[in-house]
Amino acid sequence: MRIFIAFEGFCESFDISSDQTVQAIKLMIKDYFDIPLSEDKQGRRYLELIYAGAILKDSWILADIGISVSSTIKCVVKEEDKPAFYVYNAVTQEKVPIKGSFYLLATKVSLLKTLVTLKCGFPNSVYCLRTPEGREMYDCNTLNDYQLDIGTTLRLDVWDGWKEFLTGCLLGNKHTVQCFLSDEEPVLKYQKRVALYMAAFFGHLELAAWILKQGVRPNAAVGVHPYREWCQETHHPDVTKCPVHAAAEAGQLIILKAFVNYSVLCLECQNPAGQIPLNMCIKHKHKDCVLYLVTKMWSAVSYPNFSLPMKIYIKLKQWLLRAQSHILTTKWLNQAAVFRTRVGDTVIVDGFTKSNMTSKARIKAAGNRDYKLPNLTDQTPHGKESCPLTVTKGEQKVIKLKLPPWEDANVYRLHQKKNIRKKAAQPRKDESMDQNMCLAKVPLPPISSLRNSHPPFYYSTPNAKLLLNSSSECFSEHNGRTPRDNAIYCLAIASAFKEKPWLQQLGIARTLAKKSVCKPVC
Incomplete structure (x- = not known):
């Protein structure tokens, strides 16, 4: 049969068979029009056939997709830049492409981590990058120092025992985040700041609202892990970014509204480059967020006898906060601590201590640490006796677990069957x-x-x-x-x-x- 190919203002006829694939037609078009196609490490140049508004795949057969005699197919030449690097995320188990040119190899690892953060939504202080050989990449070094090539797949590893916690932050599951919070007070505060940052980036309003109730401020910097507070000279500049900056970069309008309603200081909160959320939204072309922030910044705060422009009100509030902090610091004078770590705390220094960023699960990372078994006493039906079951392990305390009585075994089986049917009716997410x-x-x-x-x-x-x-x-x-x-x-x-x-x-x-x-x- 005869079809017509429209290419760059020309319309040529081709005699083909109905059982030919799209790939064979592309080869005919390439030879007829003498189109140079290429594919290397940096990119590729290829043909694309379009029919009835759909892009034809190479494996399709013309008769299967309804292409008949005298049909016209549009042909275009496209150029695609291949990613400079691929980053394998150990938490999501996905390969994230990082766009860039050959000159990216001459830049520092810190710039690559900034690009990775914009892709995956993890704060810079949560993860580290490793070469295919397993070497940890430090922010102060360049990519050429690790002898990397274009197209190399790097690995993203997080803190040991944080895998489940970060998965809950990605999905916005408040209960999962609560279950995997740390018992150490400094680490717990840091985890809450990380959770608020990721909730702002992905737009999880319920999780963000819960963390705000815990006292975490959206205009407070995420900071670094307490184990790394002694390495201030090698910190990434983006550790001073706040959750409100993450919401502005991702264009999460609802989260921005929640943050501004929580504290108007978010409007003038600056990132490491000195940009406020409005500048960041303009840079990333989030129109709805820009309109909202402009309306808020040029509004007025009304009082019974007078009103103040929003900018002046923010400056007054910042001045009051600085005065309060100055009063607190004058009590200690020369005893103002530079570090918040204390004697006996764990300290990790790059190149000197064993890295705790290997993406181990919580149970594996704990090693021989003993976890308390859940208390099931509240699940026992009221008014009925229960048989205790003791569990012992070495010299640990004896924990008594109460199980349902033997008379309700049939009822328990019926409930289990109903739950299994409900789970079977609901398809898994992945x-x-x-x-x-x-x-x-x-x-x-x-x-x-x-x-x-x-x-x-x-x-x-x-x-x-x-x-x-x-x-x-x-x-x-x-x-x-x-x-x-x-x-x-x-x-x-x-x-x-x-x-x-x-x-x-x-x-x-x-x-x-x-x-x-x-x-x-x-």
């Missing part, structure tokens, strides 16, 4: 991510909960039911998706052809589904 993305594009009727919704002859014989189940399992084994998931996937692909009517999109989806069923059999 497994259903692709399905949810497809469902957002293609609305489908919900799965029917009626057992007798099919005609009587549908399950008329046991052999028919067995054949249906076996074919479904066979399809899932070869394809990796259930028949319903495969239908959602095919409809999502067909919906990319926005210029085609809905019935034609449905026909493309049916063809793709048929091909996906036939391929494993062949």
Whole structure:
């Protein structure tokens, strides 16, 4: 069949077969128009075919996606810069691409950590970067000192025992954050500042509101881990960034409103570069945040007899806070401590002590530390006796656990079955991510909960039911998706052809589904 290719103002005809792939057509176009394509460490130059508003993949066959005789396909040449580095996040187990040119190798590690923070949302003092050989990279060194090449995959490691805590901050799960807070008071305060920073970056309002109630100020610097307070000369400049700066960089309007309502000093809080949140929102092009901050900064604070512009009110409040801090420091005069660490506290110095940033889980990082078992006495039904169970370990204290009485065992099993059914009905987050993305594009009727919704002859014989189940399992084994998931996937692909009517999109989806069923059999 003959199709037409539109490329840079030209429209040329090509005679091809209906079973040819998109990749074969790209090769024909490259040879006909003599287009130089390249791919190296820094980037690649490639062809892209567009039909009916959808970008065609190389593995697609023309007949499957509804391309008929005399169809016109648009061809464009695109250039893509490859990431300078990849960073493997040990917490999320994802590879984060870091864009940059060849000259990034001549910069310091501190600049690379700034780029990583903007990507992953972790404060600089929470993690360290390591080379593929496992060497820790220090902020004062350049990337060339570690003999790195373009495209190298680095590893991001966090403090030992913090993996679960940071996962809770990423998801905005307040209960997980509360469970994995440290018992040490200095570390606990630092963790709360980190949690508020990440809640501001990712927009978790519930977690941010809880931390604000704990007394953490949004205009207070995150700082460094208490174990690193003696290394002030080598601190990254971004350790003085505040949670309000993270909200401004990420464009989290709701979090910004909550912070400003908590303290108007957030409007004039400066980052290490001397920028206030308004300047940062303008830099990152967050229009809604800019409009809100401008309205707030040029408003007035009203009192019964007079009113003050917001800028003057902020300056007065800052002056009062400085006066209060000066009164407190004059009590100690020459005893003003530079460091907050005390005798007996743990101190970590780069290059001299063993690093505690290896991303170990809480139990592994604790080593031989003994954890208290949870108290289950509150879960016992009232008014009934319970049988105590003692647990001993070495010379530890004896802990008595109360279990439900034997008479309620059947009731307990029923509750367990109900919970298992509820969990089975709810798909896991990581497994259903692709399905949810497809469902957002293609609305489908919900799965029917009626057992007798099919005609009587549908399950008329046991052999028919067995054949249906076996074919479904066979399809899932070869394809990796259930028949319903495969239908959602095919409809999502067909919906990319926005210029085609809905019935034609449905026909493309049916063809793709048929091909996906036939391929494993062949």
